[in-house]
Amino acid sequence: MxxxxxxxxxxxxxxxxxxxxxxxxxxxxxxxxxGPEHRLPDGFSFRDKDGTHRDHVRLQWWNADARSWRDIAISVPVLADLPDAPLPGSLVAQTYPAHERPVFFGHYWLNGDPVLQGPNALCLDYSAGKDGPLVTYELHPGEMMLSPDRVWVHAIPV
Known part of the structure; x- marks a missing residue:
């Protein structure tokens, strides 16, 4: 781009x-x-939350610790539908390294209690467009690692 x-x-x-x-x-x-998607190995697929058959998974590109398809996939209702096989090295190389500057992102519609996605990654969208909270972070100058105690959760008025 x-x-x-x-x-x-x-x-x-x-x-x-x-x-x-x-x-x-x-x-x-x-x-x-x-976010990036990747085709699953031959013979593997899953049904998404709406029942649509898919052979590509959306990736947790921020998850530098991911080693298998089940580790890196997001928005897959049943992770057991995915191979518990090692990821190709080329895919592991595309993850965001844990030593890079902090990154904040959205458009993943997460749910549950907001948590850090990695030591330097935070999703700010916990379904805020529906009934979930909006998340912000108090970033200090020069900070390279994020701290869970500076994640702020804001309820959206109904």
Whole structure:
């Protein structure tokens, strides 16, 4: 995306192209906003929460400790449907390293009590668009590792 934009911001024309499934920008925008997906090994698939048959999984790209498909997949109702096999090295290499600067993200519609997704990763969206809370973090200058005691949970008024 950085190679296609001068300053990291899409022009009006690029924004229009990003809505076209035939355009490279569409696929880049999809991955940036929804996260990466990867095809499961041959013979494996699962049914999502709506019963749709899927052979690709959305990845916990922040999970540098992931070693199997069950470790790295997200939004899979029954993890036992996935192989408990080692991930390809190329996939492990794409995870966000635990020593990198903190990253905050959303669009994962997590549930339960908000927790850190990694030592340097926090999802801010716990279904805030429905009935879940919005999450914020009190980041201190220069901080490289996150602390659970600075995660703030805000109830959305109904």
């Amino acid at each position: 950085r190679e296609l934009t001068a300053d990291g911001v899409l022009s009006d024309e690029q924004l229009i192209r990003a809505a076209d499934p035939a355009a490279e920008l569409f696929h880049l925008a999809e991955e940036i906003t929804k």
